[in-house]
Amino acid sequence: MRPTVLVFAGLDPSGGAGIAADIQAVAAQGAHALPLVTALTVQDNNRVHDVVAVDTALLLRQARVLIEAFDIRAVKVGIPGNRANAEAIAQLVAGLGVPVVVDPVLASGRGDALGRGNARDAVAPLLDVATLLVPNLPEWEAIEDCACPDILVTGGHAFGAGVINRWHGAHGVREWHWPRLAGEFHGSGCTLAAAIAARLAMGYAMDEALEGAQLYCHEALAQSFAIAPGQRIPQRGPNLFLKAAQ
Secondary structure, eight states: OOOEEEEEEEEOTTSSSHHHHHHHHHHHHTOEEEEEEEEEEEEOSSOEEEEEEOOHHHHHHHHHHHHHHSOEEEEEEOOOSSHHHHHHHHHHHTTSOSOEEEOOOOBOTTOOBOSSSOHHHHHHHHHTTOSEEOOBHHHHHHHTTOOOSEEEEBOTTSOSSEEEEEEEETTEEEEEEEEOOSSOBSSHHHHHHHHHHHHHHTTOOHHHHHHHHHHHHHHHHHTOBOSSSSSBBOOOOHHHHHHHHO
């Protein structure tokens, strides 16, 4: 049977980030996403105007049905919407015994809020149950005191001709160097974190999952397309999985 990934993320009406990006990225790796919407957003491919968290009780009911019905192999968490949802998700996934990949999104790429209240406080419960965190540099600065065993810090927010992603773990620090692509991209962090979770669900070791997912994400950005002026949409097709698997 195809392995399943329990996915918690917000709904982006532009289809470029959030739950839509996660579903596509998970499928491209050969796994199947079980998508749970944590928040409804008002946004396009450039700006987030509002975020409304879904009801926590409803989110828990949906998740429990899925956990009962399916052999879940990994979890991916994006924005929780608020602290209550984060606490509920953390309690739910802590007992699953599967890899939990958390994209600790504190703001959009343009700095827009992606939840109500203090962003760091809202994601705090998820930091305690994560197997792997995938923060960008600003997010890493805000959560670097956490005790997660594995952290992949993405370097897209730095300057220079290349992008350096650093994996912090029991092994020490390992780096991957990627050429910097021109332009800005909508949903790149979602794409990477979801691809990692899917590869872990497929049975890859952590280092293999990280390397393959980064290659997949880089190709998705390199082949991105425009739907309006501004940020481009990653091309998350399954053909990129084949290229990343080579």
